[in-house]
Amino acid sequence: MRFKVTILGVGGVGHVCAAEIAKSGYLTDLVLADISTEAAEKCAQKLRNKTAASIEVCRVDASDKGSVAAILEDVDVLLYAGIPEFNFTVMRACLDTRTHYIDMASASPDSLLKQLDWSSRFKQAGILGIMGLGCDPGFSNIAAKYAADQLDTVKSITILDGDNSDVDYEGFCAYFSPQTAIQECLAKPNYWTVEKGMQYYSSPFANKDEFEFPDPIGWLDCYVVEHEEAATLGKSIGKGCEYVEFRYALHPDFVNTLQVLSYLGLDRKEPIRVDNADVIPLNVVVTTMPKPAELAGKIHGYSCVGANVKGTKGDKNVELFVYTIANHDEIYQKSGFQATVWQTGVPPVVAIDMIAEGILKGTGCIPPEMIDPAPFLKRLKARGMDWYVMEKTSPMLKIIASS
Incomplete structure (x- = not known):
């Protein structure tokens, strides 16, 4: 039986996806497929002697619907690993060709909601669209759903992303897409409440607090940052959930650099005139930064992503932290990738596994938490991405009315 997959965008994460799906x-x-085929060709050369599957490399422009649609004949699933700016163009191509669609991030929480609004179109085409299935968002959503399934009620959900590593690089860098990292950290941070829905802080780097991550990471300063999980988890999970937020552990040097970039206007996407050329400031900054794949073997420490869910079970208050943790050096020795891109690239391949096995069915557009967490997490572990549960409990205090 034939099963054909297209990976559009063969950067660091796309390379991880290709290496996993080839197994x-x-x-x-x-x-x-990529607009520049050099990296894709190198990836294909590495994988051809590791799989019996046929591997083809194509030049594709993700901003051009026709260019994307041209490579989707007889394709079962398209996994989009490019920048979120072109999500809707790629989705249109999948609608035209009736191809299942998976991406790993949206341009913003509002953009994610607009993508999910295409659900009726995807149902009419008979295809499934999964929006934001990387590590966070992605694994984080599914971890939150798994934790919520263990509880009677849910009070709050905090997605946590922390890393205690050092990097052998002198200069400003990001462990995942530099463009995405800069934009989401400098955007107004979002959170969700059951009373008011999506809310925003007035400025970035809001509401800093210290959180304890599992050993050997320990305590890290975490900031509320713009992210997709808060846009969907509260409504999807329900169970009385009152509050959802995403917190990112940021090093002071990283925060200071971003604040300077913002102050100088170097985070802007609108072109400015420099001498006789139009220049986009953000593109200039990103071009000076290393690609995440280039940091493989240079990062030393641990990366942890998880969902901290507070609620009740029976007569107890329960706090569950469902998380994955990875050592950058160990992941590099095992796979040749740094941990952050590896953690992002494995979860979407697990969804493809479930589609191929006939376990993940249905049509329309869904966020990751709509995937049954138990079979997903079982297959995630089979692909080498371990996950854990940390539990804290306390008795519920009963208020006795005075007579």
């Missing part, structure tokens, strides 16, 4: 016995055809 799958069900895969018969793999297309690696």
Whole structure:
């Protein structure tokens, strides 16, 4: 039986996805597509002697619907690993060709909600769209759902992303897409409440607090940052959930650099005139930064992503932290990738596994927490991405009315 997958965007995360999907016995055809094919060709050369599947490399412009649609004939699933700016163009191509669609991030929480509003179109085309299935968002959503399933009620959900590593690089860098990192950290941070829905702080780096991550990471300063999880988790999970937020552990040097970039206007996407050329300031900054894949083997420490869910079970208050943790050096020795891109690239491949096995069915557009967490997490562990549960409990205080 034929099963064909296209990966559009073969940067660091796309390369991880390709390496993982190539291990799958069900895969018969793999297309690696990018606007620049050099990295895709190198990836294909590495994988061709590791899989019986046919691997083809194509030049594709993700901003051009026709260019994307041209490579989707007989493709079962398209995994989009490019920048979120072109999500809607790629989705249109999948609608035209009736191809299942998965991406790993949205341009903003509002953009995610607009993507999910396309659900009726996807149902009419008979295809499934999964929005934001990387590590966070992605694994984080599914971890939150798994934790919520263990509880009778849910009070709050905090997604936590922390890293205690050092990097052998002198200069400003990000462990995942530099463009995305800069934009989401400098955007107004969002959170969700059951009374008012989506809310925003007035400025970035809001509401700093210290959180304790599992050993050997320990305590880190975490900031509320713009992210997709808060846009959907409260409504999707329900159970009385009152509050959802995403917190990112940021080093003071990283925060200071971003604040300077913002002050100088170097985070802007609108072109400015420099001598005789139009220049986009953000593109200039990103061009000076290393690509995340280039940091493989240079990062030393641990990366942890998880969902901290507070609620009740029976007569107890319960706090569950469902998380994954990875050592950058160990992941590099095992896979050749740094941990952050590896953690992002494995979860969407697990969804493809479940589609290929006929376990993940249905049509329309869904956030990751709508995937059944138990079979997903089982397959995630089988692909080497371990996950854990930390539990804290306390008795519920009963208020006795005075007579």
